[in-house]
Amino acid sequence: MSTPPPSHAPTSDPPSAADRRPGHDGPLGWLRALDPRGRRAFAGAFGGYALDSYDYFTLPLSMVALAAYFGLDSGQTGLFTTVTLAVSAVGGAVAGVVADRVGRVRALMITVLTYAVFTVACGFAPTYETLLVFRALQGLGFGGEWAVGAILVAEYAGARHRGRTLGAVQSSWAVGWALAAIVYTLVFSFVGDDLAWRVMFWTGALPALLMVWMRRRVHDAPEAAAARERSAGRGSFAAIFKPGTGGEPGLLRTTVFAGLLSTGVQGGYYTLATWVPTYLKTERGLSVVGTGSYLAFLISGAFIGYLTGGHLTDRLGRRRNIWLFALLSAICILAYADIPDGADTLLLVLGFPLGFCMSAIFSGFGSYLSELYPTAVRGTGQGFTYNTGRAVGAVFPTLVGFLADGWGVGGALVFGAVGYGLAALALLGLPETRGRELV
Template sequence: MYSWYRSTTPGGRRAFVATFGGWALEAADAQIFGLVLPTLMALWHLSEGQAGLLASATLVCTALGGWLAGFASDRWGRVRVLQVTIAWYAVATALVGFAGGFESLLVLRCLQGFGFGGEWAAGAVLISEYVSTRYRGRVLGAVQSGWAVGWGVALVAFSAAFSLLPATWAWRVMFWLGVLPALLVVLIRRGVGDPPVYRREREPVSWTGIFRPGLARVTIFGALLGLGSHGGYYALTTFLRKTRGLTVLSTTGYLAVFITAAFAGYVVSGIMSDRVGRRKNIIGFAVLCLLSLVPFLLLPLNNAGMLVASAPLGFFSAGMPGGLGALFAELFPTEVRGSGQGFCYNLGRIVSAAFPAAVGFLSAEIGLAASIAVFAGAAYLLAIVAACCLPETRTAGLPDLADPSTAAPHTVSR
């Protein structure tokens, strides 16, 4: 990745900074809610059902925002949509700090979600078109690692705010700080332009373009891959939050281990994607995700044991989405690349919104551990099957570029 960064154009370097920064700051804004939710539940006497509705509604709106932003980036430009989505979620996050109760919080969280989903869709397609095939996997993996960085930033801000301020004000200050990503829009407006391949290849598009003959099969299996990746992740995190009365998830030590492992997982997945291929990398991480769950299901771990076992789980669960960006970019031609990436990556978020409730329902019949095993196993098996049904794109690269693994990042063929 560093070789690419040194050799690419100034526009490519600025695009990387913008997309990495946008993803990291989005992660910080997104993680704030999970950190302050216990405080809100205590202050406003929210029920578990209301807390679950807030999480599910945000996921659904995030998915819808990703689809819409992907299509918009094809029609109106990658950079313009990236600017709008970053400004959108920054302002919406700050407004959450003024919420006065459950109803207003629900509305504002939904508005946040639209911006969250849109930022990834626009940012991922932007940087994927600046990067040559040789480095695309590791660069997209590095961009994804920004999520772990943003998570860490949110954790530090949370610790500082709740140490210095009373809880009634600390949670509001946390959200007000979420307006800071809007400053990134200034950088993007000053120095980042749409990739040459997009400017040369753009054509009028329809929102149904990803289902046209020749692309429908790729779109369907790509969406199933996204569903399996997200579904498995949400099944695993549901287990960690509910099993054995676990409290370690809310501790700084656990989160530090998990976040560090996740950062490494994103980066390593990107490198392996370039070395062994997009499909093999994704399949390998899916299998390892299931294996890393075994200690949690079979061993009587205490909080110290959970701390140790969380490292491989964080690494492998991050590696799955870390490998999706390059594959999805290379599956679709330029005129529908944003639409395709946005749809495939985000479909799983809608379905995953129902996972916590489904896990709870099944666990009443067969137990929580068995229920998680069923859902996580089904999700990652679906991801493996879907990956096997998609073409390997590492050597072909973007459909509109001629041999990008050896050509300059902006080489284009008609």
């Protein structure tokens, strides 16, 4: 099995002939650099991740209504997110293995179908316990979609534009989040809360439309698929935990530190994504429409942050980009949670840099994790580390839920800054990979 170059290997390979063509410069050069098959793969991954985001946010946006309907406390509502993210670790790891063994597109379709079916099922849940189970099963598909879609696109993208290309895929998370916020505002404005949360989950059937298109139009990158087929030990968990021997670099160190990096970033992110809607509605006293307006600033910042972070990860390098935005995200959390009562305009304005920073840090993940692993176990390594980070990071929203009973949601949100500190420390054990070719 091939192994990635050691950390001291050159990381600034010269751009390919395709990457050097004049048409591939400029803001959309990354898109023009993709061939027609690559653009369809991009569209499939973009749509899949946007709808993954949409299905995820049906829960946080409905949290207040769910808590009232089932009579839940903050700890119980926080458990929804923890269970979803914990089970997503299993789904992500399994999806990564499947992607290495049967192909990226097939695995992507399986993940999309899984999260769509169980999101709709959540709308029919008669009890808190049943809803918890359905939400956990939704996590199986939710966990695998991003890792598989990111690898699919990464294997089409050239080294020069990979960060920007994967940053653009990542920006679809904000698109899905915005769509969920719009639907939430409409549904909860015209339907009573006891039914509105069910309607939100039922709209999670949207990904079925994407499935029909993907089945006919999207295919794996030919060169990467051929390399994967030639490789021995495809989809092996043992390979990503193999220590270095006889001077040959192993993947154990990479897997441990990449898992810690993912844990820190996602612990911070999901703390905010889960609890900011509740914070705005319960502690700041905003209406449904008011909450939607404040989220619009947060989501707008997130969308621009994904695109900007993708550009910077190609310019600064993977590690510097993550370090920069880990620091800025921690600062924004502390500032956002410390806004005094009555300063709602400041709360509105600060939502933009908060969304920007906590999203820009993700832009390099798709390219970075793809570049850390060789073709034979790229899906396994990326799926395992990204989703293990989700599972361990899932503890953060639950801790915030329990801390909120004594500290208030705003005070408990500062715990998310701890995650970004962990991410910064994890980078000390990982190499820079900018410029690394994948095939």
